[in-house]
Amino acid sequence: MDLQELYVAERKYKNAKKVNIILLILSSIICIVDLVFIENKIAFNIISSVLAAFVIAYIVTLIIRHSKYNSLYSKLQNSVLKSLNLSGWIRFDHFDYSVSVKSRKAVSTYDEIKLFQEREYLLPRSIEIVRNKREYASLLREFLNNNEFKGITTYKKIEQQVLYCLQNTDPVYNVRVQYTSPAGRSQLSSRLCIREGRLIELNKDKSLLMSKSEYNKYCREQEAQRLEDIQHNYYERVNDIIDYSNDNKSILVSENDINELDKCVTELIKRTIHNIKKVKSSDSEEWDILDKIIEQSNDEITRIIDNRKIILDYYRSYEFKEIKETCESLMSKQREFNGYIDEKAKAISILFGTNITRNSTLHEDVYNYVHPYQKSISPFTAEVSSSVFASAENSPLEYVIKYFYPDKTIYPKQIQKLHLLVEELETLKEAKQIIDKQKDEIQQYIENVPDFVMENDADGFYSRLGFAIINENVLNVEYKFSYTSNGGKAQRTFTIPMTEDLIVRLIKALESKLTVSSFSKEQRLLMTSKLRQKIKERDNYTCRYCGNSTKKEPNLLLEIDHIIPVTKGGFTEESNLQTLCWKCNRKKGDKII
Numbered sequence: 001m002d003l004q005e006l007y008v009a010e011r012k013y014k015n016a017k018k019v020n021i022i023l024l025i026l027s028s029i030i031c032i033v034d035l036v037f038i039e040n041k042i043a044f045n046i047i048s049s050v051l052a053a054f055v056i057a058y059i060v061t062l063i064i065r066h067s068k069y070n071s072l073y074s075k076l077q078n079s080v081l082k083s084l085n086l087s088g089w090i091r092f093d094h095f096d097y098s099v100s101v102k103s104r105k106a107v108s109t110y111d112e113i114k115l116f117q118e119r120e121y122l123l124p125r126s127i128e129i130v131r132n133k134r135e136y137a138s139l140l141r142e143f144l145n146n147n148e149f150k151g152i153t154t155y156k157k158i159e160q161q162v163l164y165c166l167q168n169t170d171p172v173y174n175v176r177v178q179y180t181s182p183a184g185r186s187q188l189s190s191r192l193c194i195r196e197g198r199l200i201e202l203n204k205d206k207s208l209l210m211s212k213s214e215y216n217k218y219c220r221e222q223e224a225q226r227l228e229d230i231q232h233n234y235y236e237r238v239n240d241i242i243d244y245s246n247d248n249k250s251i252l253v254s255e256n257d258i259n260e261l262d263k264c265v266t267e268l269i270k271r272t273i274h275n276i277k278k279v280k281s282s283d284s285e286e287w288d289i290l291d292k293i294i295e296q297s298n299d300e301i302t303r304i305i306d307n308r309k310i311i312l313d314y315y316r317s318y319e320f321k322e323i324k325e326t327c328e329s330l331m332s333k334q335r336e337f338n339g340y341i342d343e344k345a346k347a348i349s350i351l352f353g354t355n356i357t358r359n360s361t362l363h364e365d366v367y368n369y370v371h372p373y374q375k376s377i378s379p380f381t382a383e384v385s386s387s388v389f390a391s392a393e394n395s396p397l398e399y400v401i402k403y404f405y406p407d408k409t410i411y412p413k414q415i416q417k418l419h420l421l422v423e424e425l426e427t428l429k430e431a432k433q434i435i436d437k438q439k440d441e442i443q444q445y446i447e448n449v450p451d452f453v454m455e456n457d458a459d460g461f462y463s464r465l466g467f468a469i470i471n472e473n474v475l476n477v478e479y480k481f482s483y484t485s486n487g488g489k490a491q492r493t494f495t496i497p498m499t500e501d502l503i504v505r506l507i508k509a510l511e512s513k514l515t516v517s518s519f520s521k522e523q524r525l526l527m528t529s530k531l532r533q534k535i536k537e538r539d540n541y542t543c544r545y546c547g548n549s550t551k552k553e554p555n556l557l558l559e560i561d562h563i564i565p566v567t568k569g570g571f572t573e574e575s576n577l578q579t580l581c582w583k584c585n586r587k588k589g590d591k592i593i
Contacts, residue, residue: 073157076152076155076158077158079149080143080147083143083147090165091164091165091167092168095174095175095176095191096173097122097173097174097176098175099119099175099177099178100179101177101179103179104179104188106177107188107189110190110192112192112199112202113202113209115194123202123203124203126194127196129173130171130172130173130195131171133168133169133170134171134196136169137166137171140162140165140166140169144159144162144163171195171196172196173195174191175192176190177189177190177192178190206218226282227279227280227282230287231276231277234272234276234294235273237294238268238269238276238294238370239370241265241268241294241301242265242370242371242372244301244302245261245265248305248308251308251312252304252305256456257307257308260304261304261305264297264301264304265301267297268294268301271293272293272294273370275290307452307456308456310452311452311453311457311460319448320464323448324464324465326445327465327466328466338466338468340583340586341468342468380404380478380480381480381481381482382399382403382404382479382481382482383482383483383484384403384482384483385483386485388481388483389481389483389492392494393481393494396479397502397505400479400506401506403481405510408513411510411513415510418503419507420566422500422504422527425477426500426529426532427559427582431468431582434555434556437554438467442465449461477498477503478497480494481494481495500528504528527560531560531572531574534574535574535578535579538574538579539578539579541579543579543584544578544579544580545581545584545588556581557581558579558582559581559585560577560578560580561578561580561585563576563577563578563592564592565590565591565592568590
């Protein structure tokens with residue numbers, strides 16, 4: 001109900017009051033006149049009847065007036081409650097809680113510590129009660145100081161109601177402590193008043209309600225919880241860096257950048273994960289050391305990725321677009337050659353294996369705190385014990401065979417692959433020299449390329465222009481042995497680069513382990529650089545099929561082909577070898593022509 005309706009109701013009440021007063025005055029005048037001046041009995045009776053009518057009318061208006069008053073008060077009360085957002089008036093009892101004690105002395109010594117030690121559940125409830133008292137009292141006092149209902153006739157009664165409700169609203173939790181004798185003949189009681197600040201203090205610091213042993217246990221638990229929270233925080237910081245590296249690793253084209261990123265993340269994990277769990281105190285100075293390690297790793301990883309983003313921005317620029325358009329006609333003839341080089345690179349991956357990605361940073365922990373980092377690793381990596389690691393360093397070829405070629409039944413197939421691997425590697429090395437010459441021929445068109453692009457992503461730059469990219473990692477085939485201590489603190493690795501000479505030794509070592517019958521089937525001469533060069537000189541550096549030669553095309557890639565393919569029983573000997581250009585060798589494949 002709005003204020004306007006209240007004023008309408010008040011006017012009706014005042015009008016009824018006025019009528020009531022008028023009737024009272026008239027009745028009084030008639031009564032006086034009747035008693036003093038009228039002596040005639042008939043006249044007296046008539047006036048008395050009129051007086052009675054007025055008295056009845058007065059009583060009726062009095063009832064109406066009282067009804068109007070009650071109605072006005074009810075409407076005003078509803079409006080006030082609505083403005084206060086209350087459903088009804090709240091009255092707090094003199095005591096919020098009662099407790100019985102077992103002796104007279106306890107009545108005077110009983111305190112809040114004893115109360116909440118015995119009834120811990122009361123503490124949050126008591127805080128809520130005191131808070132409600134304070135908020136309710138504040139609401140009512142604010143209403144008394146400032147409201148729009150003061151002009152209404154029945155406001156005084158509302159004010160009295162509010163003052164009555166303000167009783168027992170002090171922000172205090174009142175507890176009646178009482179003792180009753182066993183026979184029930186005597187009683188003794190006292191009042192325990194606990195202020196809101198004290199309740200909050202007890203609720204915030206649980207140790208105030210504990211015994212000494214409980215307090216010591218509580219301190220240990222709190223320290224353990226603080227330590228665990230700090231550890232979680234540091235694990236999350238490491239996880240954020242790992243996730244950032246995983247999310248952005250795909251934009252790294254340069255093998256150096258990828259290796260550098262892997263190294264940074266691996267170093268971060270090695271220097272933090274086990275050390276985080278090792279710290280035994282929440283205020284240890286070791287946390288400062290870990291902070292520096294994490295910040296340094298984050299800065300370095302951010303630098304690597306940000307540099308790559310700068311390079312990608314350059315590739316999207318107008319300057320690079322102009323260079324690419326200039327070189328487009330020069331590179332159009334290279335596309336078929338590029339495809340052939342890609343095929344060769346893939347062939348080596350098939351023969352030897354390709355880099356694989358694995359979750360290399362899983363941390364053995366009951367909570368599995370650490371996220372896995374997608375690290376690129378060599379496919380031929382053996383995790384060994386410390387003793388095997390030492391032996392492998394002394395006799396590398398022996399342990400390569402032991403760990404990477406354990407099945408003698410597939411030696412013939414593996415020997416054949418190793419023969420092909422030597423040939424494919426030699427072809428790619430020659431192709432790389434040709435590509436480097438082609439790069440030199442276009443230097444005049446790329447003089448304005450920013451230095452940071454060429455220093456950090458030369459392969460990416462040339463590949464976008466259309467050059468075939470022969471990654472050094474494809475040419476540098478290697479086996480790796482790795483040792484990690486049980487605690488993960490000590491990590492050692494060493495690699496065995498598979499040079500042409502070492503591959504020859506590996507083939508001979510595998511062949512020596514074959515049976516006589518198997519060996520005779522595999523017996524053939526090994527294709528070496530010396531033999532390859534001899535065949536080219538014999539054929540005058542000319543393709544035996546199309547007649548093209550290095551004299552006609554200086555950057556021509558020539559390959560040595562088995563006339564009868566190895567897969568069909570051909571041997572690596574001069575009579576079965578011929579010089580072909582890469583295009584004719586590609587068309588011939590493993591067919592006998």
